[in-house]
Amino acid sequence: MGVLRTLxxxxxxxxxxxxxxxxxxxxxxxxxGWDTSTNLQAWATSQPFSVGDNLVFQYMPNHDVNEVSKTDYDSCQTSNPIQTYTGGNTTIPLSxxxxxxxxxxxxGHCSQGMKVEIDTLATSAPPPASPATPPPVATPLTPPPASPTTPVPSPPKHSPMSPLSPPKSPLSSPTSSPIVPSSESPMNSLSPNGSTPPPPPSSATKTNSLVGFTVGFGFAMAMLLGL
Structure with a gap:
């Protein structure tokens, strides 16, 4: 539409x-003017006639204008005109x-010089109108390729720190009683006949004997003191 309007x-x-x-x-x-007293050919030679110009003939009623061929022009022959104009004021376009x-x-007027040759030149043709250049099409801008974004590591979630309880001091350190190695009695050795000796009395038996001995000794001392 814009190109058509421009043209x-x-x-x-x-x-x-x-x-x-x-x-x-x-x-x-x-x-x-258009008469016998004017040098019409000298006037015509001095004019640059071009296509599109107009000729105006102004004359008296006893005159007319006849357009003729080259042959009739040279011989002033009026019997076969191309076109005849009358009226005193004639405009002829040079098309x-x-x-x-x-x-x-x-x-007799033609032989007296009342004639003219018009040489019409072609006008310089205007340069052809160049077609209107359409506006440049806007190319869509290609966005740059998105670079892969490295995910930012989220900070480690710290579990709520439990309050440190003060170390409990041991109320009492367990005391380990020293293990008294028991001396091996000669009876523990194997008998000559190879029989296994009886097991030694347990520590409970020894304790009972010691308690009984202590009680008896205390009772005896009490009796002596009572005397």
């Missing part, structure tokens, strides 16, 4: 420019390049 604007501008550049020439002017020939149809 239309260029075309309209070219048309307006051609209209603005088009010139209108009064034949024989400004000091003369194409090339030479055109005009004479007066009144008897």
């Amino acid at each position: 239309m604007c260029v075309a309209v501008a070219a048309m307006l420019g051609s209209v603005a550049m088009a010139a209108t020439y009064t034949v024989g002017g400004p000091n003369g 194409s390049p090339g030479k055109r020939y005009f004479i007066c149809g009144t008897m």
